[in-house]
Every structure is written in C-alpha cells, then in structure tokens.
Amino acid sequence: MHVVYMIFIISLGFCLSDDGHEMEEFLKREYSLSKPYQGIGVSGSSHWELMGDSIVTADQVRLTPDVQSKQGAVWSRIPCNLKDWELQVHFKIHGQGKKNLNGDGLAVWYTKERMQKGPVFGNKDFFTGLGVFIDTYPNEEKHIERIFPYVLATVGNGTIGYDHERDGRPTELGGCNAMVRNLKHDTFLFIRYVRRRLTVMIDIDGQHEWRDCLDIPGVRLPLGYYFGASALTGDLSDNHDLISMKLYQLTVLRSKQEEEEEEEEVTIPSVDNMELLRNYYEAEGMSGIAIFFTVLFSMLGLFLLIVVGLVVYGHWNESKRKRFY
Numbered sequence: 001m002h003v004v005y006m007i008f009i010i011s012l013g014f015c016l017s018d019d020g021h022e023m024e025e026f027l028k029r030e031y032s033l034s035k036p037y038q039g040i041g042v043s044g045s046s047h048w049e050l051m052g053d054s055i056v057t058a059d060q061v062r063l064t065p066d067v068q069s070k071q072g073a074v075w076s077r078i079p080c081n082l083k084d085w086e087l088q089v090h091f092k093i094h095g096q097g098k099k100n101l102n103g104d105g106l107a108v109w110y111t112k113e114r115m116q117k118g119p120v121f122g123n124k125d126f127f128t129g130l131g132v133f134i135d136t137y138p139n140e141e142k143h144i145e146r147i148f149p150y151v152l153a154t155v156g157n158g159t160i161g162y163d164h165e166r167d168g169r170p171t172e173l174g175g176c177n178a179m180v181r182n183l184k185h186d187t188f189l190f191i192r193y194v195r196r197r198l199t200v201m202i203d204i205d206g207q208h209e210w211r212d213c214l215d216i217p218g219v220r221l222p223l224g225y226y227f228g229a230s231a232l233t234g235d236l237s238d239n240h241d242l243i244s245m246k247l248y249q250l251t252v253l254r255s256k257q258e259e260e261e262e263e264e265e266v267t268i269p270s271v272d273n274m275e276l277l278r279n280y281y282e283a284e285g286m287s288g289i290a291i292f293f294t295v296l297f298s299m300l301g302l303f304l305l306i307v308v309g310l311v312v313y314g315h316w317n318e319s320k321r322k323r324f325y
Ligand SMILES: *[C@@H]1O[C@H](CO)[C@@H](O)[C@H](O)[C@H]1NC(C)=O
Pocket: 157, 159, 160, 268, 274
C-alpha cells in the first residue's frame, strides 16, 4: 500500500510541474455577477436569479442574514459551455457569533441542477457536479486534522450524499483551513478548471496573494452546467455575502495527446483515482497526533517489556545464585 501512495504522490508532483502552458483569460459577463447587480431579483431578463432568503443591496448579494434557520442562493440562468474557466469569488462572512458559534457556511456550485433548496449549504443534496464549500462550523466533534473554517471541494454524480455530521469528509477531494470570518479586508475564493485539473486557491490575508488550497488532476466535469452560490444558517448564523463572482474563459493550448485524451465527452461528473485519493487523505490524516500516540505507546510498550525483562532476569539470576550458596 505504501508503495502505491509513493507512486501516487510522485505522479501528483509530476503533474504539478507540467504547467508550462500559456493561458489567456477573458471575462465573460454573462456568467459574472458584480455591482450594481442590475435587475437581479426584479427582472426576468437578468442573467442571475435569486432564491430563498437572499436579497440584493447596493453593495452585495446577501445570501443569508445573521439570523437562525435561513437559506438563500443565487443562480446563473445560462448553462456554461466553456471547457476551461476560472471563477473568482469575492465574498464576506461576518456576524455576532464568537469563535465556533456561527454557521453554517457558503458554497459555490457548478452543477446540473439549479434553484433547488436543500441541506447542503442551502442547496439540494445528491447534487450533480462540483461544490466548493466554506464550512464555518465543525459539526464533527473529532476534527483533529481539520481546523475550521475549512474550505473543501466535492464532486457529486447525483447518487452520493453529503455527510453533514462529518462536514463532508467522506466525499472530500481536498481542502484547507481558511480564517475568513469578520475580517476588515476583502476575501476571495478562486476556482480554476483547466485541462481537467481542479485548483482552488484563497486570498484572505489582505496581501493580494493566492494561497493554494487544493489541486487535483483528473476531475471530469460535463459542459452545460450552471454556476451558483448558496448559504445556510441553522441554530448558529452569519451574514453570508457575495460581492462578486467573475468568470473568466481561459484559452489553453493542448498537446495532441491531451486533445485525444479529452475527446471522449464527459456525461457524469467523476474524479480519476478517487479511491487512491481517499486512501491517501486517510493515511495522511493518520499523521500528526495519531502517529505521535502510536509511537508514544510503542515506546512505552517497549520500555515496559525491557523493565519486565530486567526484573525477570534479576529474579532468575538471584535464584541461580541462591542455588550456589
Ligand atoms: C457515483 O459514484 C459512486 C461512488 O464513486 C459510484 O458507486 C456510482 O456508480 C456512481 N454513479 C454513477 C451514475 O456513475
């Protein structure tokens, strides 16, 4: 098993270094949402549609207010047929709740379904497509390896449920910690999908620098899905504000081999080597505290064995001596 992990990690590293491709980007207004949010929620001709408790103000689309049991969303009306894209989400999460007494979080979507209420950050469960979650409340008590707020990505194929009690861990593709609440400066989430590679980055320190969150090759997403964002509050709450979502089309040069590999049309979202990925994260999850205790107890065990051994040897020696005298 370890050999397999090693090979997997090496191949990951290999893919990371093969990014010498030139890219150009164009802002696509029809898939973007930005001030002054003309016509959203009022006009049927707007490219975006509001749902649930979300409201539009001059400065933001407020998906939920800092009030219990709210859910809201905003969805694009136009399916996206771009192969390679980059989504820059400017958001703000803030509220009265003290540390870990706020929730539940915000999600950004690229899915087949749209405008359906539900338990996954205000969207339906068993979704088909990509969800990137900013989970601000740790539901799972044992969350040693994850520090909240936590950003994670999940690809659903319509049959996989989201495990709320475990903060989506069973279906996590990867993630990172992100202290995003109640900040004075602007906070951004960045999702790039290029040549079936999914990259998520965050800019939350006010330094105008993207920080890596996850980077996974072999993510197969169909064309023609919808972009959206949603948020949910429960017993705990926060204002979940969307300031803008800007979608850029990327033009990427592909090698002949890549073109051939991608020729086959994707109809169901999936992730290559999902099993390996999951095992890899579980194995990695073992590191840190688990390994520390394993080593500690092994050493204590060994120490005990040595002590017992010495005592037994001492007794044996003594009884031997007694026989001589
Ligand atoms: C969806 O994913 C699950 C788990 O990977 C798999 O068992 C199932 O066959 C997939 N469903 C479809 C329709 O591909």
